[in-house]
Amino acid sequence: MENLKLSLKKYLLEDIRYVSxxxxxxxxxxxxxNNKNEVLVNIEPKFNSQKIDKKEFLKxxxxxxxxxxxxxxxxxxxxxxxxxxxxxKPITDNNVxxxxxxxxxxxxxxxxxxxxxxKSESVKEDKLEIKKTWExxxxxxxxxx
Amino acid sequence: MAIKTKGNKSKIKQYNFSWRKIKDKVLxxxxxxxxxxxxxxxxxxxxxxxxxxKSKTWEELQxxxxxxxYMDFGDLCQRxxxxxxxxxxxxxxHIFVVxxxxxxxxxxxxxxxxxxxxxxxxxxxxxxxxxxxMAFSSTNKNITIEFQGGEPLLNWDVVKKTIExxxxxxxxxxxxxxxxxxxxxxxxxxxxxxYLLKNEVSIxxxxxxxxxxxxxxxxxxxxxxYKITKKWIKYFKDKHxxxxxxxxxxxxxxxxxxxSRSSLNSFKxxxxxxxxxxxxxxFIRALSPIGYARAAWKTIGYNxxxxxxxxxxxxxxxxxxxxxxxxxxxxxxxxxxxxxxxAEDPGFLDLRCPCGATIGQVAYNYNGELYTCDEGRMVxxxxxxxxxxxxxxxxxxxxxxxxxxxxGCAISSNLDNQPMCNRCAYKPWCxxxxxxxxxxxxTPWGNMISNYRCELYMGIFDYIFELLTKEKxxxxxxxxxxx
Numbered sequence: 001m002e003n004l005k006l007s008l009k010k011y012l013l014e015d016i017r018y019v020s021x022x023x024x025x026x027x028x029x030x031x032x033x034n035n036k037n038e039v040l041v042n043i044e045p046k047f048n049s050q051k052i053d054k055k056e057f058l059k060x061x062x063x064x065x066x067x068x069x070x071x072x073x074x075x076x077x078x079x080x081x082x083x084x085x086x087x088x089k090p091i092t093d094n095n096v097x098x099x100x101x102x103x104x105x106x107x108x109x110x111x112x113x114x115x116x117x118x119k120s121e122s123v124k125e126d127k128l129e130i131k132k133t134w135e136x137x138x139x140x141x142x143x144x145x
Numbered sequence: 146m147a148i149k150t151k152g153n154k155s156k157i158k159q160y161n162f163s164w165r166k167i168k169d170k171v172l173x174x175x176x177x178x179x180x181x182x183x184x185x186x187x188x189x190x191x192x193x194x195x196x197x198x199k200s201k202t203w204e205e206l207q208x209x210x211x212x213x214x215y216m217d218f219g220d221l222c223q224r225x226x227x228x229x230x231x232x233x234x235x236x237x238x239h240i241f242v243v244x245x246x247x248x249x250x251x252x253x254x255x256x257x258x259x260x261x262x263x264x265x266x267x268x269x270x271x272x273x274x275x276x277x278x279m280a281f282s283s284t285n286k287n288i289t290i291e292f293q294g295g296e297p298l299l300n301w302d303v304v305k306k307t308i309e310x311x312x313x314x315x316x317x318x319x320x321x322x323x324x325x326x327x328x329x330x331x332x333x334x335x336x337x338x339x340y341l342l343k344n345e346v347s348i349x350x351x352x353x354x355x356x357x358x359x360x361x362x363x364x365x366x367x368x369x370x371y372k373i374t375k376k377w378i379k380y381f382k383d384k385h386x387x388x389x390x391x392x393x394x395x396x397x398x399x400x401x402x403x404x405s406r407s408s409l410n411s412f413k414x415x416x417x418x419x420x421x422x423x424x425x426x427x428f429i430r431a432l433s434p435i436g437y438a439r440a441a442w443k444t445i446g447y448n449x450x451x452x453x454x455x456x457x458x459x460x461x462x463x464x465x466x467x468x469x470x471x472x473x474x475x476x477x478x479x480x481x482x483x484x485x486x487x488a489e490d491p492g493f494l495d496l497r498c499p500c501g502a503t504i505g506q507v508a509y510n511y512n513g514e515l516y517t518c519d520e521g522r523m524v525x526x527x528x529x530x531x532x533x534x535x536x537x538x539x540x541x542x543x544x545x546x547x548x549x550x551x552x553g554c555a556i557s558s559n560l561d562n563q564p565m566c567n568r569c570a571y572k573p574w575c576x577x578x579x580x581x582x583x584x585x586x587x588t589p590w591g592n593m594i595s596n597y598r599c600e601l602y603m604g605i606f607d608y609i610f611e612l613l614t615k616e617k618x619x620x621x622x623x624x625x626x627x628x
Binding site: 021024025064070071073074077078081082084085086088 | 158159160161162163176192213216218219221222223225226229232564565568594595
């Protein structure tokens with residue numbers, strides 16, 4: 001039989017409970033409140049030959065403390081990710097929101113009108129022909145050759 | 146979160162992860178199904194928040210979602226969804242126990258089969274028709290109807306009518322139908338075989354190893370079970386290999402291996418038997434202590450350590466055959482590797498979270514009773530109808546889905562609710578079985594600290610990850626899922 005005094009200032013009761021649970025296959029484990037800041041963990045082997053390693057218990061408790069710290073710090077993020085994952089809709093060709101052929105025609109027409117307007121308005125002021133495309137300035141590639 | 150290390154605050158913020166020692170290394174996993182194997186010192190640096198953000202390990206941890214301020218939400222959400230895609234589907238596997246009669250008396254029989262002379266143990270055509278209608282009311286777009294027993298060929302007329310009815314129903318609806326039959330071949334003849342082939346029914350049988358072992362496990366008084374099995378495996382395999390321009394697809398036959406105590410010393414002979422029969426895979430499954438198997442456990446059963454020893458030796462032998470160029474793989478390992486390496490759901494209902502009970506499969510008993518799964522049906526046959534979810538005469542689809550036991554199974558097999566599982570490094574790919582828990586530990590929740598099935602899977606995962614740390618073995622295992 002082994003007794004461990006564990007400070008509640010250092011460890012959370014829920015972490016002590018979890019590590020104690022890991023010992024229940026081969027042992028009976030009793031957890032008692034010793035005082036306000038301390039619990040007493042009593043581990044009694046189910047079989048006489050069983051040995052209990054206190055250091056191993058404390059090592060597992062340290063690991064569990066780290067694990068639960070990480071878990072708690074990520075709780076909100078985790079909930080967000082799971083919710084997002086559950087309703088996640090990957091972008092595929094089928095669900096890309098596109099324009100209908102009519103809307104595309106209308107849009108091309110509008111773009112052409114705006115381009116024409118811009119050209120006629122600004123052509124006089126563009127002495128360096130900055131707004132002209134390469135092809136407008138020099139002709140297309142094949143012709144130049 | 147920032148882990149405090151002797152008063153210094155680290156800049157590394159770890160996202161939830163679990164870890165487990167694998168030999169001299171540490172395996173880290175997260176709920177997206179990503180994993181990384183670190184050396185001890187790397188792990189210590191990571192957990193202490195001291196790992197350099199210029200290291201390759203840091204980069205890998207970042208890509209795999211282990212650092213909470215460097216997460217690619219789109220990629221991780223997509224991976225999570227792919228891994229859990231079954232949640233959205235509904236029951237796809239529909240097991241029709243068309244008869245409980247069987248002419249074999251297998252030592253490990255879990256299905257509660259009775260002698261072939263027994264009366265009132267066959268599913269009627271009316272009940273089978275209603276069962277097909279129920280299967281087609283599933284929300285799943287892919288429906289598999291699997292004929293089981295007993296020996297399903299003992300109720301051939303109903304099997305045949307059901308196939309015709311289901312195929313017609315498929316034509317008039319928007320669901321894809323797959324058909325399968327699990328048979329011992331003892332009642333197979335050319336007419337039945339050709340009918341099954343023409344209707345694209347997958348053939349599955351049992352092959353427990355060499356003749357002596359197979360016949361010891363699968364007792365058949367009317368002939369030599371091994372010889373009959375081998376004959377028909379060859380027939381269906383030859384048909385598969387010779388197919389050219391048939392109007393229908395011919396699937397390769399498959400076989401299931403059940404490992405009993407008698408198998409434990411014969412791993413080489415069993416695997417050689419499968420290779421010799423032309424199979425490219427075998428599924429090494431441990432015996433479940435359900436049905437007759439539970440009563441005979443002392444004679445035919447084993448503990449988890451004994452099975453794992455057998456499993457490891459078998460896997461080593463299979464890998465050694467692969468090294469020599471023999472094409473053979475272990476199906477169980479392949480399923481796990483698909484989950485681990487590809488984040489896929491390979492459709493293995495036993496290892497899901499929540500488990501496949503009702504939400505993945507439904508078992509239709511010969512008498513119209515509906516169960517969460519075939520294992521639940523076997524418990525029902527023993528007189529305990531705990532896993533019964535309805536009756537084909539009275540229940541509708543929504544009733545079985547909404548039944549309290551369907552919900553109970555989903556909750557109890559949710560690994561987030563299991564004290565040991567929710568911290569386990571294998572959680573992203575594992576699953577618990579409420580039926581086996583109930584049978585062994587008298588509660589669907591089970592108690593994982595002393596759970597036979599948990600010990601089995603823990604050992605299998607351990608060995609697979611151990612092999613993944615070895616270069617040549619890892620290469621072979623990865624090739625199993627690349628085809």
